[in-house]
Amino acid sequence: MKRPIAILAMLAVLGGCAAYSLVDAKQQTIGGTYTVEPGIQWSKITDDKVEVWTVDGASLEAIRFYSGMEAGDRLFTVSKDVKLPTYDPAMKASEVMEFVVDSIARGGAGNVEGTALRPAQFGTVPGFRFDLSYTSSDGLWFDGLAIGATIDGKLHLIVYAGARQHYFPKYRDEVERMIGTIETT
Amino acid sequence: MTSARATSLLAAAALFVASCAQTGNIQKIEPGERPTIESDEAGLWMQMDRVEEDLQTSGKVVTDPDLNAYVREILCQLDTSYCADVRTYIVRNADFNASMAPNGVMIVWTGIILRAQNEAQLASVLGHELAHYIDRHSLKRWREIRSTTDAAVFFTFATGGIVGILAGFAAYDSIMSFSRDMEREADTRGLTMMRESGFDPRESAKIWQQLIEERDASDEPEKKSAFFSTHPAAKERSETLAKLAEETDNTGTTIGRERHAAVTAPFRRDWLLDELRQRDYGRFEVLLNQLIEAGMEDGELLFYRGEMHRLRGEDDDAEKAIAAYTAATGSGNAPAETYRSLGLMQWSAGRTTEARAAFETYLAAQQDAEDRAMIEHYLQQMQ
Numbered sequence: 001m002k003r004p005i006a007i008l009a010m011l012a013v014l015g016g017c018a019a020y021s022l023v024d025a026k027q028q029t030i031g032g033t034y035t036v037e038p039g040i041q042w043s044k045i046t047d048d049k050v051e052v053w054t055v056d057g058a059s060l061e062a063i064r065f066y067s068g069m070e071a072g073d074r075l076f077t078v079s080k081d082v083k084l085p086t087y088d089p090a091m092k093a094s095e096v097m098e099f100v101v102d103s104i105a106r107g108g109a110g111n112v113e114g115t116a117l118r119p120a121q122f123g124t125v126p127g128f129r130f131d132l133s134y135t136s137s138d139g140l141w142f143d144g145l146a147i148g149a150t151i152d153g154k155l156h157l158i159v160y161a162g163a164r165q166h167y168f169p170k171y172r173d174e175v176e177r178m179i180g181t182i183e184t185t
Numbered sequence: 186m187t188s189a190r191a192t193s194l195l196a197a198a199a200l201f202v203a204s205c206a207q208t209g210n211i212q213k214i215e216p217g218e219r220p221t222i223e224s225d226e227a228g229l230w231m232q233m234d235r236v237e238e239d240l241q242t243s244g245k246v247v248t249d250p251d252l253n254a255y256v257r258e259i260l261c262q263l264d265t266s267y268c269a270d271v272r273t274y275i276v277r278n279a280d281f282n283a284s285m286a287p288n289g290v291m292i293v294w295t296g297i298i299l300r301a302q303n304e305a306q307l308a309s310v311l312g313h314e315l316a317h318y319i320d321r322h323s324l325k326r327w328r329e330i331r332s333t334t335d336a337a338v339f340f341t342f343a344t345g346g347i348v349g350i351l352a353g354f355a356a357y358d359s360i361m362s363f364s365r366d367m368e369r370e371a372d373t374r375g376l377t378m379m380r381e382s383g384f385d386p387r388e389s390a391k392i393w394q395q396l397i398e399e400r401d402a403s404d405e406p407e408k409k410s411a412f413f414s415t416h417p418a419a420k421e422r423s424e425t426l427a428k429l430a431e432e433t434d435n436t437g438t439t440i441g442r443e444r445h446a447a448v449t450a451p452f453r454r455d456w457l458l459d460e461l462r463q464r465d466y467g468r469f470e471v472l473l474n475q476l477i478e479a480g481m482e483d484g485e486l487l488f489y490r491g492e493m494h495r496l497r498g499e500d501d502d503a504e505k506a507i508a509a510y511t512a513a514t515g516s517g518n519a520p521a522e523t524y525r526s527l528g529l530m531q532w533s534a535g536r537t538t539e540a541r542a543a544f545e546t547y548l549a550a551q552q553d554a555e556d557r558a559m560i561e562h563y564l565q566q567m568q
Binding site: 085092093095097102105110111115116117119138140 | 242243244245277405459462463464465496498525529532533555556558559562563
């Protein structure tokens with residue numbers, strides 16, 4: 001039997017034993033490729049190509065900043081028994097959304113849907129944006145949003161998700177404001 | 186259910202049951218029978234009742250009333266007398282698996298219903314699981330474990346690291362994998378129930394053969410499916426079931442392909458997507474071929490054949506995807522997304538005229554398309 005895992009909790013442990021560090025409310029550089037300017041203080045853990053930021057705990061809400069994803073990269077790993085989709089620079093926006101949605105589903109979430117895929121600016125770069133919803137392994141509904149762009153064959157992606165009740169709406173405005181501050185370097 | 190809770194529940198179960206495990210011959214359970222409160226069996230039931238409560242709110246249970254009524258109807262047709270004692274839960278999971286807990290909780294994964302080509306094949310799995318309940322195999326297995334190891338240590342070890350929904354049942358499955366004799370007993374009783382309740386018992390061997398074909402075509406043949414991992418010697422069992430079916434007086438003749446197809450039609454697309462998401466393209470291709478060969482060919486299956494080739498993206502997969510999408514569009518019930526995928530593949534192949542036509546057809550067919558803005562953006566990009 002597979003071992004479904006709560007997506008947010010799983011992403012929270014990216015980086016193994018890495019400890020959280022504070023993110024101050026000032027411009028932050030993500031992976032050397034783009035910057036955002038948070039308006040509040042977050043806590044973060046960092047892995048190779050992703051930073052996970054949260055305020056109340058990654059099992060309740062988290063924003064994940066991916067930078068420089070290349071061919072063959074995965075959004076996360078679950079276990080060696082669970083084969084996850086890999087990124088391909090040839091993917092169109094529709095296929096990037098499919099890549100994200102399928103990854104979340106393979107991570108153990110249920111009822112995963114990506115909706116409202118539309119063009120969006122990632123800083124000054126033309127990109128895409130879509131909405132997410134899914135249930136955790138405990139049956140709790142989560143909402144999310146994602147915005148990204150492919151620059152020189154590398155995917156830069158921001159995914160914010162939180163429990164539909166209270167936590168997603170709690171930081172949504174701050175996340176939207178922060179998305180508005182994206183600058184590619 | 187959380188990892189900690191699952192582990193502590195089962196460890197508690199082990200401790201509880203270890204303190205009062207009993208010996209003696211185990212008779213089959215009678216309809217309506219409940220274990221006496223002081224028995225080790227009552228301890229097993231109590232713990233699985235707790236796990237059942239978590240299962241009910243897990244978000245993985247398929248609650249559609251028609252589908253649940255269909256599964257229950259087949260179960261109750263197999264043996265009316267035990268119908269009220271068994272509670273069936275359809276769990277959204279692409280793999281082929283089912284399990285039977287001692288308290289009457291029967292879990293049927295959607296991967297089984299997708300793969301069953303008819304009512305009789307589904308009845309064969311349900312009958313097999315019901316036989317485990319009737320013959321109290323969980324209790325027998327539990328007492329075998331008690332006689333050979335320290336149960337508390339065993340439980341704690343076996344549940345370590347398991348997290349999330351169904352953790353209790355996952356741990357339970359791994360511990361309570363039935364012996365080969367129990368599996369044979371369940372096969373025999375299940376086949377008898379099929380025959381006596383009107384189902385064609387010859388379908389039982391067929392579903393096993395289908396699984397063997399899938400396993401042999403898997404991209405990861407070393408990775409056993411959940412069912413193979415707890416049900417050994419599939420080939421032997423398929424052959425034995427075929428032989429048993431021929432030996433018995435085949436009073437059962439119901440196969441029920443049309444009804445099964447009609448009842449599962451609203452769900453098949455989601456279940457195929459669940460399977461495709463596993464990215465085991467060899468296995469998926471065989472599954473599609475089996476369904477098509479069973480007479481279920483339609484635009485939906487051909488669409489998924491195209492999706493499989495599109496996602497695999499090796500050698501001549503691009504052209505095969507385009508061919509499958511094109512065939513799907515001529516089959517009547519192809520989903521509108523067929524045209525979107527066709528557009529993406531044609532665009533990638535540099536055929537912008539064909540891509541434009543496909544995207545425009547998608548937008549015309551899907552007036553409320555969630556991604557309309559992006560598809561219109563694609564069309565602008567191609568100008």
